[in-house]
Structures are given as C-alpha cells and as structure tokens.
Amino acid sequence: MSQKKKTARRWYDYLWIASALYLLLGFVNILFAWLGMICFLVPLGIALIGGNKSYCNRYCGRGQLFELLGGLGLSRRKEVPRFLKSKWFRYGFLIFFFAMFFGMLYTTWLVASGAQDLKQVVTLLWTIRLPWQWAHHLTNVPGWVAQFAFGFYSVMLTSTVLGLVTMILFKPRSWCVYCPMGAMTQLICKAKAGKSR
Amino acid sequence: MPVQRKKAVVEKDHCVACGCCVKVCPLGAIQIDRGRWAVVSERCVGCGRCANACPASVISVEVQP
Known part of the structure; x- marks a missing residue:
C-alpha cells in the first residue's frame, strides 16, 4: 500500500532559510523588504488559481522556522487559549492587519505625493518606533519606494515577533492559528x- | 477482549488548514481538502501525532464505536 516512509527532504523544506535571511536582510538594506511581497502574492495566487493552501502546507518558510525553533525545545507546546482560535479573533486580526496595511499604503502615497517626508523608522508592534536610517543606503531611489520598504518591513517584523511569542508560549506554529494570510x-x-461536504 | 479502534477526529469548523498534521502523519492518512480543512482517511490508526502537532488543537483521538 502507499504507506508513507520517512521521505527525503524536498527543496521547499528549506524555505525557512529564506525567511530567516529576509529578516536579516532588512538590517542590511531596507529595500530588501520588498521581497516580502512574495509572501503575500504567492499564497494569494495559489489560493485564487489552484484553490488550495499548499503555500501554508508546504512552502511557508515562516511556519517552518517556528516548527524548527519549537523543535529545538523553545516551545512550551501548550494549547492555545480558546479566544485565540475563535473565529472572531482570526477574522478580527485579519481586519486589523488589513487596516494597518492600508495605513502603510496611505503613508507611502503621502510620501509619493510630497505631502509627507520619508520616515526612516521601523515600527514594531504598531507603537515602538525603531530608528532604522542605518539600513537605508540607496538614497537615490524615490522616497515612496523606501517608505513602503520601511512600512512593509515593520509589518513583517511585527508579525514575526508575535509569532515567536506564541511559538514560545503555545505550540510551535501557533502563528498559523491567527495568520492573516492563512485566514x-x-x-x-x-x-x-x-461549503459542500 | 474486543479490539478498540481509534481514529483522529477533526473539528473542521475551527481547522485553519495549515497542514501541520499532514507533515507528521506516518501513514499519510490526513490531508487538507481543497484548502478548507483536514480530512482523516480510513488508514488512520489513531496514533495521535497530528493531535499533538495541531497548533489550533482541533484534532482529538477518539475510540470508534
């Protein structure tokens, strides 16, 4: 029968390296933040065209990273609290995330139109403003390109930090329970x- | 003594279809159905690895009647 053996790792089992590298590259040059668009467009494309979640199931480097770190003993492996896996939290967080994302796009537009100056900060957890001008080297790129990079990296770093916290507190991939992309x-x-069957 | 058959049961309404269960199943007995939720096949022997891995804790191992 088709009993699954301990199969060799596939190329996509190493995508956690890309996710880790992405976070590091944000410290080297903020413009690398644009690469994060892959983590937005690929899962949406797969869902819209293929009608499946193979991105979550196979290719999500962030999920793999949490799995790996959890496997190293960094996770308490406890159940997530009931509210965290409730629908209102999952979809509520999605709406909140959307609001933050469009806020970021609005700031990008303000900089593009000249109504606002470029702010070289990375905002962690929507409140903590970290000076990040040291990662902005190619100052000849349009201001909005850099502003989007700062904003987008803020989104990615914030969600990684949240994911790490819930990785430690609960099961390794607890982030998946409230991941806006997954939702x-x-x-x-x-x-x-x-909704058949 | 009657043999008790155990099987993983998914609370599919709260399943997030992340696929953690699929990765750990030694029998390939659990799959994600069209990105919606996990579905357990007849091959399942109720070992409980999926239940342990599930980040949403929506899988339980139940004794089949």
Missing part, C-alpha cells in the same frame, strides 16, 4: 470549493 487564503479556498 485570507482559507476564505478564498472555501469560497472556491463551496
């Missing part, structure tokens, strides 16, 4: 497949 792609898949 969005699941909604797309449900809409595509219908």
